[in-house]
Amino acid sequence: MKLFNSALGRNITYVHPAFFIISGFSGIPNIQQYYVFLFFVYVVSVLGNTVVMAVIFLDHNLRTPKYIAVFNLAFVDLLGNTVLVPKVLDIFLFNHPFISYNDCLTFFFFCYTCLCMQSLNLVALSYDRLIAIIFPLHYQVKVTHRFMFSMIIFFWVFVIITVLISVGLLTRLSFCNSVVINSYFCDHGQIYRLACNxxxxxxxxxxxxxxxxxxxxxxxxxxxxxxxxxxxxxxxTVKEGLKAFKTCVGHLSLVAIYFFPLLITFTLMEKIHPNARIINLSLTSVFPPMLNPIVYVLQTQEIKDSVKKLLKIKCKSKITVQN
Structure with a gap:
């Protein structure tokens, strides 16, 4: 960040606070029950995404371009909720609202990186379905392992650079008055609005x-x-169309889970109470990573078959050992 600041303004001094105070859930009645709910969501998210990643890694039949994107989505979901939920519980449940300036920017970086990657990963899955259905004969040529890896790496690099630019711009702000962030994490909008330059x-x-x-x-x-x-x-034909479209149901469910709550929240943001806005935003942050693995396990036949196969192999190995 020193290099960033020196490149843009050599002789400018910025006033950075020693810490910020995160106060998003303060004053909300019965909020302790919500913290228990967040912990439950986090546990389900960790278990679900870990299972999806393990199944894809262990089953060689699932090492296709499509499931490379699914694996990456599960990883991003796991990382995102692991970054967000434990810190939120530490801040509010254990009453540690003070967060250092550098830790706050780091918290912001990882939260926004995961949030952005969830969206772009759905684009990768959408492209996979588009080519698979419209150009089925060319699918093996157009959507290769190398292509999918390259797309996902490009998305990661793009998101990291974009979020780093945001972090760099925040370091060029001076905070002379309030250091209270009215959100449940180090939210970009709440931080820059505190600046006095x-x-x-x-x-x-x-x-x-x-x-x-x-x-x-x-x-x-x-x-x-x-x-x-x-x-x-x-x-x-109608039968063929339904069969082909059935392969898209899982992805469409993920799209609905991710985008619709965000669109509703941002559309109604000015019309709802600030406490309701914070609750809604926190739910839209933690819910999709929890529901994504459940949707894919329940609605994707390949993963269900793989889970059954792996469980049968495990049961057979136990029986063999006992005998």
Whole structure:
């Protein structure tokens, strides 16, 4: 960050606080029960995503481009909830609202990186389904392991660079008055609004983020499924169309789980109470990582078959050892 600041302004001194105070859940009645619920969500998320990653890793039949993206999504979900939920519980349940300046920026970096990667990972899965259904004969050529790895690596690099730019811009803000962040984590918007110098670059980034991370991915996904539906109506029978579309149900469920709560929350943000907004935003952060593995296990036949196969192998090995 010193290099970043020196490149943009050599002789400027910025006032950085020793710590911030996170006060998002303060004053909400019966909030202790919500913390218990968050802990339950976190445990289910860890178990579910770990199972999905383990099944894909252990079953060689699932090492396809599609499941490379599914594995990455499970990893991002696991990392995101592990970064967010334990820290939130530590801050509010164990009454440690003070967070150092550098720790707050680090917290912000990992939370936003995981949030952005969840969205772009759904784009990768959408592209996989688009090619598989519209160009089935060319799928093996167009969607290779190398291509999927390259796409996911590109998304990671893009997101990390984008979020690092946001962190760098935050380090160029001076905080002269309040250090109280009215959110459940080190939220970008809540941080830059506390600054006492010009925060327009951070404001511009906050305006750009929803377009790049929310609207463009959602637009691509919706267009891809319109193309899929058009293709199925034109070239497939009803039975074939339903069978092909069934392979998209899991992905569509993930899209709905991730995007709809965010869209509803941001659309109604100005009309709801600040406490309700914080609760809604926290739920939209922790719920998709918990539900994603459940949806994929229940709605994807390959994973269900793989889980059954692995369980049978484990049972047979136990019987063999006992005999």
């Amino acid at each position: 010009d925060y327009f670059p951070s404001y511009f980034i906050s305006f750009l983020y929803p377009i790049i991370i929310l609207w463009l991915p959602l637009g691509f996904i919706l267009i891809s499924y319109l193309c899929i539906c058009y293709t199925l109506v034109k070239v497939a």
